[in-house]
Amino acid sequence: MKIKWGVIGCGGIAYRRTIPGMMLSENSELVAVMDTNFEAAQKTKDEFGAKYAFSTVEEVLALDEIDAVYIATPVFCHKEQAMLAAKAKKHILLEKPMGLSVAESKEIADFCKAEGVKLGVGLMMRFSAYHQKMREMIQSGALGEIVSMRGQLTCWYPEIPGNWRQNKATSGGGALMDMGIHCIDLLQYISGTKAKTVSCFAQNQTFGYSADDSAALLMKMDNGATAFVDANFNIPDAAARARLEFYGTKGSILAEGTISQVETGTIALTLSDDSIGYDAQQNREIDGASNVEVVTGNMYEKEISSFANAILNDTEPEIPAEDGLFVQTIVEQAYLASEDGIYKNI
Ligand SMILES: NC(=O)c1ccc[n+]([C@@H]2O[C@H](COP(=O)([O-])OP(=O)(O)OC[C@H]3O[C@@H](n4cnc5c(N)ncnc54)[C@H](O)[C@@H]3O)[C@@H](O)[C@H]2O)c1
Numbered sequence: 001m002k003i004k005w006g007v008i009g010c011g012g013i014a015y016r017r018t019i020p021g022m023m024l025s026e027n028s029e030l031v032a033v034m035d036t037n038f039e040a041a042q043k044t045k046d047e048f049g050a051k052y053a054f055s056t057v058e059e060v061l062a063l064d065e066i067d068a069v070y071i072a073t074p075v076f077c078h079k080e081q082a083m084l085a086a087k088a089k090k091h092i093l094l095e096k097p098m099g100l101s102v103a104e105s106k107e108i109a110d111f112c113k114a115e116g117v118k119l120g121v122g123l124m125m126r127f128s129a130y131h132q133k134m135r136e137m138i139q140s141g142a143l144g145e146i147v148s149m150r151g152q153l154t155c156w157y158p159e160i161p162g163n164w165r166q167n168k169a170t171s172g173g174g175a176l177m178d179m180g181i182h183c184i185d186l187l188q189y190i191s192g193t194k195a196k197t198v199s200c201f202a203q204n205q206t207f208g209y210s211a212d213d214s215a216a217l218l219m220k221m222d223n224g225a226t227a228f229v230d231a232n233f234n235i236p237d238a239a240a241r242a243r244l245e246f247y248g249t250k251g252s253i254l255a256e257g258t259i260s261q262v263e264t265g266t267i268a269l270t271l272s273d274d275s276i277g278y279d280a281q282q283n284r285e286i287d288g289a290s291n292v293e294v295v296t297g298n299m300y301e302k303e304i305s306s307f308a309n310a311i312l313n314d315t316e317p318e319i320p321a322e323d324g325l326f327v328q329t330i331v332e333q334a335y336l337a338s339e340d341g342i343y344k345n346i
Pocket of ligand 1: 008009010012014034035036037071072073074075077095096097099122123124138178261265
């Protein structure tokens with residue numbers, strides 16, 4: 001059996017990544033696409049062979065044959081559309097961040113629960129084979145106790161008049177909300193820890209828009225480790241490294257380029273024999289790290305198939321609303337910490 005999908009919002013991520021992923025999914029079928037820009041909906045219908053193209057959400061939701069919707073609209077549209085979909089008893093895969101604020105996201109989650117529909121969140125970076133591999137290695141104890149972590153995601157995002165993502169009122173936040181949220185989620189997911197306390201600098205250093213173009217977040221995790229997230233809209237794409245770093249009492253994992261919309265990058269693993277005592281001379285050579293190989297796939301296909309499975313088997317979505325709410329709480333507290341200079345408990 002296949003889950004029949006309606007897609008709400010046929011812009012960048014839906015057209016370029018998620019619908020192509022849906023096409024590869026064995027338990028999913030694209031039925032309807034919708035965009036307020038009807039040309040975008042029509043183009044998406046033609047490209048991917050959907051049955052219907054619409055310009056209103058109501059038309060999608062009126063289709064009895066649709067089981068689930070994927071919402072990939074600007075963040076300020078999420079709440080209204082998710083609540084309409086829940087009211088129409090459609091299961092919802094909602095792009096990150098879930099809403100403009102934690103309060104809004106919680107309203108969405110509570111409403112979906114009350115209406116008895118499943119709500120999953122588009123933190124699809126978790127499905128990358130590289131991230132799964134790092135999680136497996138770290139949670140099996142290969143690095144010993146994790147003591148320090150870093151996640152970095154950057155891009156070049158110059159001012160575009162009228163752009164929803166650059167306006168805090170329509171996006172909820174900039175570099176930290178849009179990209180840092182993936183890093184925070186991955187650090188927690190891969191290490192199996194959760195943030196307890198956060199501190200942050202979020203600012204506009206380069207561009208004149210209201211959403212932050214650069215942010216540095218410091219977290220204290222529940223196992224005592226510290227973690228750093230840096231997210232920037234003001235670093236050229238050619239200079240981007242997209243680093244994920246995990247350091248433990250027995251070694252490190254350094255990944256580069258894995259925080260990406262395609263499963264790519266490298267993972268370097270360094271393990272140290274913990275019988276070696278403290279070297280008072282600190283005459284160290286950096287050991288050659290070994291590269292870790294993985295079998296890659298398409299994380300959007302895995303994201304869609306996973307949510308469809310949750311519907312078919314009536315199980316909790318792999319990335320449930322609670323996880324989306326938790327990372328958004330960290331981001332929101334980080335912005336507050338940046339404003340008043342005081343660290344915040346989560
Ligand atoms: N998980 C990821 O890899 C990833 C990557 C990029 C974006 N996103 C998220 O996906 C969402 C969309 O981002 P994007 O980059 O695709 O944005 P985008 O601006 O490229 O596309 C948004 C689309 O929504 C349409 N739209 C605007 N208002 C609408 C409405 N009221 N109803 C229906 N359609 C409407 C626009 O015409 C446009 O086609 C955001 O929540 C963003 O954070 C996730």
